[in-house]
Amino acid sequence: MKRNKTHQLVLFAMFASLTTVMTLLFRIPIPSAQGYVNIGDTILLLAALILGPAAGFWAGAIGSALADMIAGYAMYIPFTFFVKGLEGLFAGVLYKKTGKIYFAVFIPAIWMTAGYFLTDWFLYGLAAAFAASPMNLLQGIVGAAFAIILYKVLMPILK
Numbered sequence: 001m002k003r004n005k006t007h008q009l010v011l012f013a014m015f016a017s018l019t020t021v022m023t024l025l026f027r028i029p030i031p032s033a034q035g036y037v038n039i040g041d042t043i044l045l046l047a048a049l050i051l052g053p054a055a056g057f058w059a060g061a062i063g064s065a066l067a068d069m070i071a072g073y074a075m076y077i078p079f080t081f082f083v084k085g086l087e088g089l090f091a092g093v094l095y096k097k098t099g100k101i102y103f104a105v106f107i108p109a110i111w112m113t114a115g116y117f118l119t120d121w122f123l124y125g126l127a128a129a130f131a132a133s134p135m136n137l138l139q140g141i142v143g144a145a146f147a148i149i150l151y152k153v154l155m156p157i158l159k
Helices: 005-025 040-051 053-071 074-098 101-124 126-158
Strands: none
Touching (some): 040 101
């Protein structure tokens, strides 16, 4: 479907907003580190799969950073913008290049885990980074799995 710039901007904003909402609505605190597990990754990955790399980037960067701001994790905002934005961008690029949905969502989940490992190491030290990594990986895997399910449900409707 051909979209004009206004339509595309509205879709990007909708996915960024949904990323924020899903990040804040379903939060499980990580007891051994700062932050929480959420399913915002599902929406940013879905944006990347449906609309492409740019939508994945902006939904991830803006939607997730806004969730950090609202939730009181201001120290994470610049890191989240970068980590989640690239997660969405990578998903969109990988899906566009390979057409392999599993590859396109699980590789970015590993990137997100690595990105937050580096973030937590920088902010809190190596022990905190190791402590948070399993939950970040779980979040990435769950987000990827839900994105695949939603994509398979929505694509017949959207075509």
